[in-house]
Amino acid sequence: MTYIAKPKILHGGLERNALGLTIRDYEGGMSTLCAGCGHDSVTAAIVQAIFELDIPPHRVAKMSGIGCSSKTPAYFLSASHGFNSVHGRMPSVATGAAAANCGLYLLGVSGDGDSLSIGIGQFAHAVRRNLDMCYIIENNGVYGLTKGQFSASADVGSKAKKGEVNQQPPIDAVQLAMTLGGTFVARSFSGDKDQLVPLIKAAIKHEGFALVDVLSPCVTFNDHEDSTKSYAYTRQFFHRAMHLDYVPPAEEIKAAYDEGEVMPVQLHDGSRILLRKISEDYNVNNRGAAIDYIRAHQRKGEIVTGLLYIDESEPDMHGLNRTTLTPLSEIPYERLCPGSETLSKLQKRYR
Amino acid sequence: MTYIAKPKILHGGLERNALGLTIRDYEGGMSTLCAGCGHDSVTAAIVQAIFELDIPPHRVAKMSGIGCSSKTPAYFLSASHGFNSVHGRMPSVATGAAAANCGLYLLGVSGDGDSLSIGIGQFAHAVRRNLDMCYIIENNGVYGLTKGQFSASADVGSKAKKGEVNQQPPIDAVQLAMTLGGTFVARSFSGDKDQLVPLIKAAIKHEGFALVDVLSPCVTFNDHEDSTKSYAYTRQFFHRAMHLDYVPPAEEIKAAYDEGEVMPVQLHDGSRILLRKISEDYNVNNRGAAIDYIRAHQRKGEIVTGLLYIDESEPDMHGLNRTTLTPLSEIPYERLCPGSETLSKLQKRYR
């Protein structure tokens, strides 16, 4: 649970947010995923997070590629625009969407296959551009939709349902993003809603590329024994580097903390992330240290979760390109077309 | 210069290697690159290295993509097979070549555009498969062949010939390869032949994916002031983490070293790399430490060169796939075709 005051219950049942909307208004179509699929929990967390952020659904653009994970945008925020692109190429579409309209919240949902195999190039370059979006990888170590082949995030020694053992080293989206200069890098677990919801909120509010790598077990093809991406295994080995809460702008921090126990991180819009019980040897603003910390726990077989690295100082893609603050899609044509006189002046050098 | 005994001069001019071949036998067609292009120095180093390794030219397969750098295989080893593939896709072609014949030496030459933009996905997965090849990136921070656009390795603040300043963080092939589990990661400078030649030798002998990221200035589009990939800048800021020599199998180490001054690394075929004057705070077998070391110097604006990380213990692609030691391309058809009897047996379950 979070430390911020929950919206009060209005008379007549369902909780309403600042926009007077209920959580129903943030839900989507009926999921066609397998019963128990981790992705459905992530869907629930997304619904919760955006409802609590008081964002009008139609101001959110849902982006995805292809895969079971990439289907989920159909299962949340039916009132939002959705873009189910081709396999592994969502980051480029999101890049274009961001370029055209800097005013929308971009929420990307992808899979480990979609982002780390066919899509790794676009993923890497979206990170590099510091594209302003929340990018969630629903990571299950397999290609669910094509029936369970190993993905690039499968761990060495992990066993497939049919018995095959993976030998290739995994690609860790978190360490990859760190190396590529990612400005917001987080990991979580579909079964840890307390952590996931505030993380997604912070990721959405972060101005730049916010990666949330969510371990999200595939009950049908990768939830058996000897799988390192099963519910059981993940529950046993995931290690919260911290507890965290998201505190919206205006809101003052209610609870009292002892010095040092809490580390607040300020986001662009004034909202804050409160990191609590953070292991003292951890520094969320130090890339190198973060990488070390993750690797150290990795050697112990532990999966560190939480907000692992954040840097609010780097400019996002628009900052890098110095584009105007008006969404390009809203600039009137008159302002864009130089007109006949200029045209004839322009041609002097060609005469 | 290296510490190993040079092949003796034969009467009648040119030095000959163990195969009785002269360096001429390892040269290629006339370069059509710009006079002074760093790539031509790398070409020279490759010729030197393979000549000294006594490898029969036709046992080497030269692989490349598209770019000025990717043209260079035409300028060395004319007696070798060459494969100039499409832009950014050489790693996959090399993967197939390796699968078909584990007996050849694969030597890949690519550019920063070829490997870090369009080709980053294939590059990443070749590293992950620990494909047994020597992979050289001729890194100049620009797209030379298309006339000087920034590449993904361009540093923040580096200025283009036309004056534009790069704002996007660079992708460092070395750190990327480290993060992806690369087993041989090195960086060098086209102007440092003493270091480059033994590095290439070691890379060729390493059983697995050996990355050599070579800073190789583009005199035409990126050698001006305010470029961080110019000869001047690189000369000023490159920092040798060590001196190194390559010692072929059989050969015993001539020179005497003081304890600690030298660190020998043994390769699969018994040959050794001798790391000398290595800064004591550096451990070439520790991934995390290596990354730290590189980042630390990076913050000081220094470019660390040398063999930065090596791990001879990981199996290469064939090891991972347990393919037979006979090159697949040489297995007689009779051994591959199960024949009619088996076919009829096989069909039992379909009756």
Place this chain on the structure above:
Amino acid sequence: MSAGAKSRVNDFVIRVANVNGTGSASANSLLMKTIFRMGVPVTGKNFFPSNIQGLPTWYEIRVTKDAYLARSGDVDVMVAMNAQTYEKDLNRVTPGGVLIYDSTWPRDRMLSRSDITILGIPLARMCNEHFSNARARILMKNMAYVGALAALLDLDMDVIRNLVEETFAAKAKLVPANMEAIELGANYAREHYDCPLAMRVEKLDKTAGHIMIDGNTAAGLGCVYAGATVGAWYPITPSTSVMDGFKGFCERLRVDKETGERDYCIIQAEDELAAIGIVLGATWNGARAFTPTSGPGISLMSEFLGFGYFAELPAVVFDVQRVGPSTGMPTRTQQADILAAAYASHGDTRHVLLFPSEPKECFELAVTAFDLADRLQTPVIVLLDLDIGMNDWMCEELTWDDAYRIDRGKVLDAKALESVENFYRYLDSDGDGIPYRTYPGVHPKGAYFVRGSGHNEYGKYTEESSEYRDLVERLNRKFATAAKLVPKPVIQRSKHKTDTAIVSVGSSDYAVREAIDRLAATGVHLNYMRIKAFPFSDEVAAFLHEHDRVFVAEQNRDAQLKSLLTLETDYPKERMQSILHYGGLPMHSRSVIEGIEQLAARGEAA
């Protein structure tokens, strides 16, 4: 029973409506295999959704004494197991047909029909009463309807038992439960309805020497027999089982018992661009290599396919076609990649295509594909579709001639190179447009440089117009040679003289053949040609020219085969007319018959 009804013995269609992920697959194949083992020709089509669990799925089994293996268009016996689609399924039954439903729950009175027989069987209730374990209850419901059908259709219980025992050979303890479930259904049916129905199965001997197999598995097996050693792929429905097949057979046949070493290398690539790159690298280096994919993969491979054409590297690509454009309907069938495959890539590029029509041909043409790719030194694309690739087809047993030797084409080995003065990679010394190649590392004289940029016949880089023209004109000569080497079309002539013909390709074959027979019965006689390959051998144009009018039946919107015939033969396009079926379910004979009747009618009118 009316005579009409009688005539339905061994000639009707069963459709089972279910929910995917409930294990109905094994029940349905048990049903089909039983009929097959009773010697009655049968075919099964699976209509499944593009997800893993919980959505409607249908399985259609046609019992066809005349071995018409396409769909008929009818549904004579509907097993409505999915409440969600009940209404739709009810309406789908052909008048005179039968609908079987799970009467555990009362069905909506509104939903009824007077022109069909509706039989209720309390499958869920019986299983819930009989079995304790929850999962078992779900699975056994499927076995129970198999039992009910066994009784209603008069299936041979011994055959069923044997099959169940084979299926669970590994876990024998499951046999009793499954048989009990079957008995439950059978007994209930016998007790409450007079069995068998008019539509029933009678033993025949028409399936001897045949097997039931899917085309992807057969293609994978073909790759093994062709001596392919490198397989690269990126998973995509409906092509995935080609590699699964290859892998499975290799694990059985290509692994050294002692060392566990493998005489093959399968690489799951990071995407399709890499998969085809791996194949080209492997063939260049002397191995036989292939990649299975589907529509989107072909689009992604097109740059590399153009490279293969221009640099002249062998490659075998299996395109198991699904419904396009774009992601389209991944679990539905179509023949809409024909043009994309024939001309894949920018510039003046063209590729050799093969079109198997059923699993046996998938096996055979797989082998042919590797021979042609090596002989012609160019990519060969084998176009299957989801229907051939993923459905179980009855076909003749696969056979192999041990005398057969593969054709690696014009390759100079070390000995040959020793004896030649110089080796020039792209020299057309034989006039057939096919130059000689070498494998890397074999001999110093064999070295050459592969590139996708301009090169002359000596393999050197060039930007000379004349040398470029020589090169691309030779590639045309090579393509002319290809037309001589590829499999000829399959031609069937009507006993009656006719100036009208029909042409089809791939999985449209059986529907067309059945239509031809049925039309013949009505006095409409058609000659028939099934295209097996592109470029077209002379026989193709020759056949067309024998006719004043040609119908082209295919499964796409844009008449892609007709387009290819228009562009690549000199037969007047005005004389060709299309019969197009492109909804995503396999073409059935009725759509062909109706198509021809309509066109014929218009034809007369005109």
Place this chain on the structure above:
Amino acid sequence: MSAGAKSRVNDFVIRVANVNGTGSASANSLLMKTIFRMGVPVTGKNFFPSNIQGLPTWYEIRVTKDAYLARSGDVDVMVAMNAQTYEKDLNRVTPGGVLIYDSTWPRDRMLSRSDITILGIPLARMCNEHFSNARARILMKNMAYVGALAALLDLDMDVIRNLVEETFAAKAKLVPANMEAIELGANYAREHYDCPLAMRVEKLDKTAGHIMIDGNTAAGLGCVYAGATVGAWYPITPSTSVMDGFKGFCERLRVDKETGERDYCIIQAEDELAAIGIVLGATWNGARAFTPTSGPGISLMSEFLGFGYFAELPAVVFDVQRVGPSTGMPTRTQQADILAAAYASHGDTRHVLLFPSEPKECFELAVTAFDLADRLQTPVIVLLDLDIGMNDWMCEELTWDDAYRIDRGKVLDAKALESVENFYRYLDSDGDGIPYRTYPGVHPKGAYFVRGSGHNEYGKYTEESSEYRDLVERLNRKFATAAKLVPKPVIQRSKHKTDTAIVSVGSSDYAVREAIDRLAATGVHLNYMRIKAFPFSDEVAAFLHEHDRVFVAEQNRDAQLKSLLTLETDYPKERMQSILHYGGLPMHSRSVIEGIEQLAARGEAA
């Protein structure tokens, strides 16, 4: 001088042979621009290698009083600056022509010709004596040959001086040196040879109201005027200068003077797949976006192009064609991506194409492309080629009608959405096959889901055959609408009645027009149609049907335009014959004339 010689005034071809990277470009454009400013129509073609420095390069300037802007096929004045290619260049001169060489070094006596005039000028020596700086010596050699030609061809020295001053406006101190070099060459020529030659330039007034510009720059400018705000690209020759142009104009016209904020966003993508993805994301989100590329890029974009077609998203792609297949010859020209572009991607996919024939049309059709993409909600591919894109063409000045308003197509804004009951993305309410769209974030009612998988007219996911058929049949209706909206072909009728016509496209236009005139002089009369767009408007087939015989002239091996006409019109293919020019250098009128004469001859024979 002979009468024949006289007639060469303002009508001849100069070719300068040089080494790239030696700064000859500016000298050659100075030469061309001078002639242009003297009022004489002129055209320049650059034949450069695919490297950066040190390889042979040629620049061809045609002086053409009749404004025949294609190549003629002749070389009347050769300036042989490259010893490496001297022999080839010598042989290339048309009998009666002139060759100028650098006599600093004695030329090989063996290499001579009696049928041409050979003039030596010690360019290097003069420059070495006159200039100290090494780089200057190289550059000034080029200016020196400009001077020599100025004297020999009687060019206006004042015009030259003005141009030099304009060129070095920024670094004025370079002017004297350049003028000195020019004088050096001019004086030497005047002193040693009687100037001017028979082939010379005489002032005319035929270039007023015209400019000299390359098609890529014009296209880039068109994007600015079309209101494009997002440009994504991956560099590739010969398309790079489209984005360079757009960028340059935006920096001048779209940057806020105070804040430095930009009304545009140019993204250098990591590859072409990303570039087209960015464009689709941007247009979906309400911006006008485009990407320039070339052959290999089209191959890589094909998966996404199919997505754009099926999900119905606007996109503008400029394909500046180069020689294929594969990497081919990146610095040579061809029209060989026509089929690849028209049917890019797997499945039943087709795209709208536009074919500008010269820079002015590049500017105009760029704007048209954005309007069509928005109106039709589909990708529009504008096919230029290296010749149009990278060479300087003389064309009419670009004009702009300030009354013009762009067409964003059927977009429901917040107000419209407010008033509708429900919004359904793919409903064909107008019967033209074009549904209504919305921009994300504009209004809650506007939300919908874009996908490349099966969807119904309400925008919901479907695997229903009937809904799928409805969708792809509507897409066909939309394409029929497109045929009505795209630019009509340009038709030119002969004054004489004729049953024979010629058809061409893009940069083949001028060569064909010149051929038509010259053939008319010999009594062969042809009507002419230049295709400007695909799908074909009714006028295309109508024109074809007016003729018994149609020649199709294009620059590729496989007759791709003819193929498209064969597939997409009902004109009998038997009546079309190809004239193909595909060596990589721009088509010249002679190849068309010879082609027609040969076919005609055969025609009579037949």
